[in-house]
Amino acid sequence: MSILDxxxxxxxxxxxxxxxxxxxxxxxxxxxxxxxxxxxxxxxANYYGHYNxxxxxGIHFLAEKATSAFEDSRTTIQKFLNAAHKEEIIFxxxxxxxxxxxxxxxxxxxxxxxxxxxxxxxxxxxxIVPWQMLCAEKGCVLRVIPIDDKGDLILEEYEKMLSEKTxxxxxxxxxxxxxxxxxxxxxxxxxxxVGAKVLIDxxxxxxxxxxxxxxxxxxxxxxxxxxxxxxxxxxxxxxxSDVLNAMPPYRGGGEMIKEVTFEKTxxxxxxxxxxxxxxxxxxxxxxxxxxxxxxDLGKENIAAYEDELLKYATEQLSDISGxxxxxxxxxxxxxxxxxxxxxxxxxxxxxxxxxxxxVRTGHHCTQPLMNRLGLPGTSxxxxxxxxxxxxxxxxxxxxxxxxKMVL
Ligand SMILES: *Cc1c(COP(=O)(O)O)cnc(C)c1O
Numbered sequence: 001m002s003i004l005d006x007x008x009x010x011x012x013x014x015x016x017x018x019x020x021x022x023x024x025x026x027x028x029x030x031x032x033x034x035x036x037x038x039x040x041x042x043x044x045a046n047y048y049g050h051y052n053x054x055x056x057x058g059i060h061f062l063a064e065k066a067t068s069a070f071e072d073s074r075t076t077i078q079k080f081l082n083a084a085h086k087e088e089i090i091f092x093x094x095x096x097x098x099x100x101x102x103x104x105x106x107x108x109x110x111x112x113x114x115x116x117x118x119x120x121x122x123x124x125x126x127x128i129v130p131w132q133m134l135c136a137e138k139g140c141v142l143r144v145i146p147i148d149d150k151g152d153l154i155l156e157e158y159e160k161m162l163s164e165k166t167x168x169x170x171x172x173x174x175x176x177x178x179x180x181x182x183x184x185x186x187x188x189x190x191x192x193x194v195g196a197k198v199l200i201d202x203x204x205x206x207x208x209x210x211x212x213x214x215x216x217x218x219x220x221x222x223x224x225x226x227x228x229x230x231x232x233x234x235x236x237x238x239x240x241s242d243v244l245n246a247m248p249p250y251r252g253g254g255e256m257i258k259e260v261t262f263e264k265t266x267x268x269x270x271x272x273x274x275x276x277x278x279x280x281x282x283x284x285x286x287x288x289x290x291x292x293x294x295x296d297l298g299k300e301n302i303a304a305y306e307d308e309l310l311k312y313a314t315e316q317l318s319d320i321s322g323x324x325x326x327x328x329x330x331x332x333x334x335x336x337x338x339x340x341x342x343x344x345x346x347x348x349x350x351x352x353x354x355x356x357x358x359v360r361t362g363h364h365c366t367q368p369l370m371n372r373l374g375l376p377g378t379s380x381x382x383x384x385x386x387x388x389x390x391x392x393x394x395x396x397x398x399x400x401x402x403x404k405m406v407l
Contacts, residue, residue, distance in 0.1 A: 002305040004297060010386050012037040012293075023356030026391045031176045031204060031335050031382035032360050033226045037293050040230060043286040054278055056255065070281055073288040074271070080291050081221060081238050082212040087270035088244065090237040091284050095203040096126040098222030098237035099170070101274065102199055103130040105247040106220075107168065113139035115167040118191075120145040120153055121372050122175040122182070125365045127201045131170060145171070147372065151178040151327035159190060166196045173205035177364040177380065178327025179310075179335030181209070188217055197243065203227055207384070208306065208333040210299050213238050225283065230290035234283035237274075244270050251276040302385045306334035309383040309392065316396045322407075323399065326378050334383040337364075339375060340399065343406045348379040351402045357395055 010016050013035045018025045027035060047069065053062035055070050074089045083089060092098045111117070117131050117140050135142050145158045153171075169191040174181050188198045199220035202211060206223040213221050221238040225231055239247075249256055249267055253276035258266040267273045294302065313336050317323055322341035340348055349361035362377040363370045370377055381395060 002301065002308065004301050004305055004385065006305070006386065006388060009297070010388075012039070013386050014038060014041070016386060020356040020358070021354055026355075026357040026387075026394050028381040028383065028387065028391070028395065029358045029360050030207075030384040030387075031227070031364075031380065033232065034207065034229050034384050035386070036229055036231070037290070039289045039293055040286050043289040044231065044282050047282045047285050052282075055281055056272075066281060066285070069285045069288075070279075073284050076288040076291050077236055080211070080295075081236075082214055083238055084214055085241050088238055088241050090239065090244070090271045090274045091279055092222070092235040092237050093233050093280065094224040094226070094235035095124075095201060095222045096130075096224075096235075098220075098235055099127055099199065099201065100130045101237055101250045102170075102220050102222075102239075103134045105250050105274075106197070106243070107131075107134040107140075108138070109246075109248055111138050111140050111167050114165065115140045116143055116161075116163070116165045117141070118143045118145060118158070118161055118166060118169045118171075118196075120158075120171045120182070121147045121369055122151070122153065122172050122178065122180060123170075123366065123368070124172060124176055124201065124203065125367070126203075127170055127172060127199075128368065131168075140167075141165075144368075147180075147369075151175065151180045151329045153180075153182055155183065155186060158187065162190055162194045162196075164194060166191065166194050168199070169196050170199040170201070172201040172203075173211075174202075174208060174333050175327070175329075175366075175369075176204045176335070177366040177369055177378070178329060178337055179332040179382075180327060180329035181205075181331040181333060184218070185216055192217065204333065204335075207294070208299075208303055219243050225287040225290060228290055229293060230287040231280075231283035234280045234287055241270060244274070249273050249276070253277045255279075297385065305385055306383055309387055309389065310334040310336065312389050313381065313383070313392045313395070316392060317399075320396070320399055320403075322403070326373060326375065335380060336382075337378040337380045339378055340402065343402060345377045345379045347406055348399070348402050351405055352379075352395070352398045355394070355398045355401065357398050359395075 202223040207228040256276040345361035
């Protein structure tokens with residue numbers, strides 16, 4: 001039994017009262033995006049209703065209030081990641097944006113022809129394509145850590161790949177498609193031993209796992225607010241300050257400059273050097289409330305409860321004949337991908353939707369992983385702290401209905 005009061009938590013998320021196709025909504029698509037608690041919705045309305053102003057540049061009351069809320073959020077995130085310095089927290093538009101930033105600045109400046117970049121089979125497209133673009137431009141070589149049939153990375157193969165040619169390693173902390181938790185500390189240490197820098201895609205990890213960028217010794221860590229109860233279009237890139245300082249800016253414009261003349265521009269210091277233009281102020285302000293919400297519940301408590309849900313769902317799903325769970329890694333978060341013999345994942349999704357149950361079907365932005373597994377896609381149920389075992393029972397009943405209707 002969880003020490004969290006799940007019924008009370010559910011009341012914090014107004015969307016959970018919605019009806020879908022005449023049924024109570026069962027939202028099991030949390031790996032795509034999580035729902036937002038009232039405290040985050042209120043923070044957005046409060047910002048726009050009471051102190052909307054552009055930040056940093058103004059000296060009037062509203063501008064100062066907005067700036068201070070915006071910078072409070074940076075401090076909250078610094079603590080959330082245990083970063084050594086506040087200026088190591090760069091606001092982005094999401095994980096994708098953070099990875100592109102690093103590929104286009106660090107990558108373009110420091111990588112050259114023949115250098116090797118290592119990613120893994122578990123990567124989301126957003127941690128594949130930016131590196132392919134860089135490789136096409138610079139003549140670098142992309143190498144891919146293989147997985148075993150359970151969905152764990154084969155780390156002995158990774159160790160064999162490492163050499164003085166390895167200049168960058170970019171791997172996912174937690175797989176969005178299979179739920180695998182990677183041993184990123186090991187990956188980082190081995191990369192550092194050959195002098196490579198490491199980026200961790202923390203899009204899925206940030207809501208499930210306590211992150212300590214200093215203990216990990218990550219050079220970069222990227223995540224998106226919308227996957228941890230915050231708004232869409234807002235994300236964070238953590239970078240070590242000496243690495244960030246050595247990088248050229250990404251986008252040019254207002255805020256990222258110190259002084260501009262037509263002849264020459266000098267750039268602002270960290271973090272502003274990487275925050276050109278008016279940022280996503282309201283969403284940055286609101287993410288602080290999402291993180292406070294998580295901290296109040298306690299990440300360990302959340303993880304323990306989600307683990308209960310994962311175990312329960314895994315047991316119940318395993319009892320369904322013709323159903324196989326895809327991804328049985330040693331350590332997993334609360335994501336269950338599955339296939340049903342003779343039924344296309346899309347049909348599973350459509351029939352579950354008729355019963356008010358939201359799951360994701362398809363390749364989950366991990367086409368190369370699906371190719372490796374020899375699957376066109378899977379159906380994926382991903383759980384958050386507001387989900388319940390009763391809802392999992394509805395999923396199980398729903399899948400039996402799918403079998404009746406299709407088979
Ligand atoms: C969602 C996700 C991304 C991309 O995040 P965006 O918010 O779409 O930029 C990257 N990696 C993983 C593992 C994800 O789950």
